[in-house]
Amino acid sequence: MSRAEKVILTNMCMIYDDAGKILVQNRSNKNWPGITFPGGHIEKNEAFHDAVIREVKEETGLTIKNPILCGTKQFQTTSDERYIVLFYKTNLFFGELVSSSEGEIFWIKRKELLQYPLAPDFEEMLAIFESDTKSEFYYQTTEDGVEIKLF
Numbered sequence: 041m042s043r044a045e046k047v048i049l050t051n052m053c054m055i056y057d058d059a060g061k062i063l064v065q066n067r068s069n070k071n072w073p074g075i076t077f078p079g080g081h082i083e084k085n086e087a088f089h090d091a092v093i094r095e096v097k098e099e100t101g102l103t104i105k106n107p108i109l110c111g112t113k114q115f116q117t118t119s120d121e122r123y124i125v126l127f128y129k130t131n132l133f134f135g136e137l138v139s140s141s142e143g144e145i146f147w148i149k150r151k152e153l154l155q156y157p158l159a160p161d162f163e164e165m166l167a168i169f170e171s172d173t174k175s176e177f178y179y180q181t182t183e184d185g186v187e188i189k190l191f
């Protein structure tokens with residue numbers, strides 16, 4: 041029996057600077073709207089590293105260097121696909137900030153993040169981006185529904 045499964049691969053990148061700021065996107069997509077980090081779908085035959093650099097460029101105008109894989113997020117879609125988000129972070133970037141149709145891009149102070157209308161469960165995702173001991177955000181399906189697990 042085949043062990044292959046349907047998977048959707050995406051990425052997301054936390055870009056931060058040395059002054060305590062992070063770059064956020066106000067997603068205009070009605071599907072999972074709100075403040076989040078830039079990112080998008082990984083294309084067929086594309087290295088994960090190249091995909092995050094491309095998505096950040098498309099959505100922010102910035103060119104990032106040395107994105108570091110720092111975690112994952114997963115859930116099962118209603119079409120029974122495994123939806124995977126690869127989390128990256130970097131403080132190396134250059135270029136001019138330009139927003140895309142995906143949503144406005146702007147710098148905020150990290151300590152003020154919770155004052156913004158975050159995308160659903162983004163605060164828990166951020167815990168993974170910023171943790172040295174946890175690297176997985178997982179929506180676990182239980183008899184009572186779905187719960188967030190951080191591993």
Ligand SMILES: Nc1nc2c([nH]c(=O)n2[C@H]2C[C@H](O)[C@@H](COP(=O)(O)OP(=O)(O)OP(=O)(O)O)O2)c(=O)[nH]1
Pocket residue numbers: 050051052069071072077078079080081082113125142
């Ligand atoms: N649609 C959706 N996206 C999510 C969820 N959780 C989560 O981290 N994401 C992230 C993964 C990606 O960074 C981004 C995918 O957004 P999208 O589906 O609008 O894809 P996109 O248009 O940005 O992708 P692309 O066409 O530019 O390649 O959102 C979620 O529950 N639903």
